[in-house]
Amino acid sequence: MDADDVAEDLYRLPPVQFTAARDAQVVEAKRAGDAAAARRIAAFHKPTLAAWVSNLLARQKEEAGQLLELAEALREAHRTLDPEQFRTLSHQQHAVIAGLARQAGGLARQAGQPVSPSVLHEVEQILRAVLADPEVAEQWATGRLTKVPAVCPDFPGTSPLAQVSKKDAEPEEPAPAPPSEKALDAAEEKRRARLKDAMKAATEAAAEASRRDDGVRRAEEEHE
Known part of the structure; x- marks a missing residue:
């Protein structure tokens, strides 16, 4: 067996x-x-309801792949972008998470297991953990998550601002002048483009998820 x-x-x-x-x-x-x-x-552990709902989403390969791509891009952004840029991205990622959580709730209803707003809130917490923690992302992608992972606000570790301060404190020689936008190297431009593409794909996936969820709701109401 x-x-x-x-x-x-x-x-x-x-x-x-x-x-x-x-x-x-x-x-x-x-x-x-x-x-x-x-x-x-x-030794297999029974999943909580929220974990099971998130696992339904993990089995939707297109949406799951886009979320995992976005997670990798956002973790890289956390290391490289300034705090203001990262706050803007954080606001956008909340909209993506909300849309995907709605889709997960729709999948649960289709499976005969409607869920409450509190459960969907836990699903959102799981998706935030997927964005922040590569180990959680890897486990979630298997479709076998068993509980809601602990996650710190936004991303774990030091903030981008703290990272910049630490970097500036290390050298004893005078710090060079901040580079202008024109001086950004090719690697930085590539990171930004990758992040933009990942965010666009995930946002479109979340919007499509919301549309599908609305369609399922209307079909259920008509059936009733």
């Missing part, structure tokens, strides 16, 4: 069905004489 295949099936189930299904798979593995698989399956 392949424990990874079992995990793929288990984490697609609504949380209320998870424990019973997992225990049944453990029994099946033991019956087949596969003690190692039985131990692995028994």
Whole structure:
């Protein structure tokens, strides 16, 4: 028995069905004489409702890929942009997260599991963690997240302003004059272009997600 295949099936189930299904798979593995698989399956943790909803979104390959691309670009921006630019991007990323969370809520409804605004708020927290933490992003991309990760406001570590201050404090010789916009090197321009493209793609994905969610709502209302 392949424990990874079992995990793929288990984490697609609504949380209320998870424990019973997992225990049944453990029994099946033991019956087949596969003690190692039985131990692995028994160690699978039941996801919270918010984690399960976010996992539904992770399985939407196009939207998930755009969010992961945006995450990488924003983490790079956090290291390179000035505080004002990063605050502007942070405002934009909140709109992207809200749109994707709405889509996740629509997917949950389609799966027969409507969720409350408080759960969607936790889904947004998960998506913020995906943007901020590459390890969370990697785990979320598997579709097997089990709980809402802890995340600091915006991004972990020092702020861009603190990074600049530390850098300026290190050299003992006089600091060079700040470069003008024209003096930005090719690598900086490339980073900015990449970030712009990632933000545009993610924003479009969030808008499309909202449109699809509105369509699902109208269809449900007409059906009712």
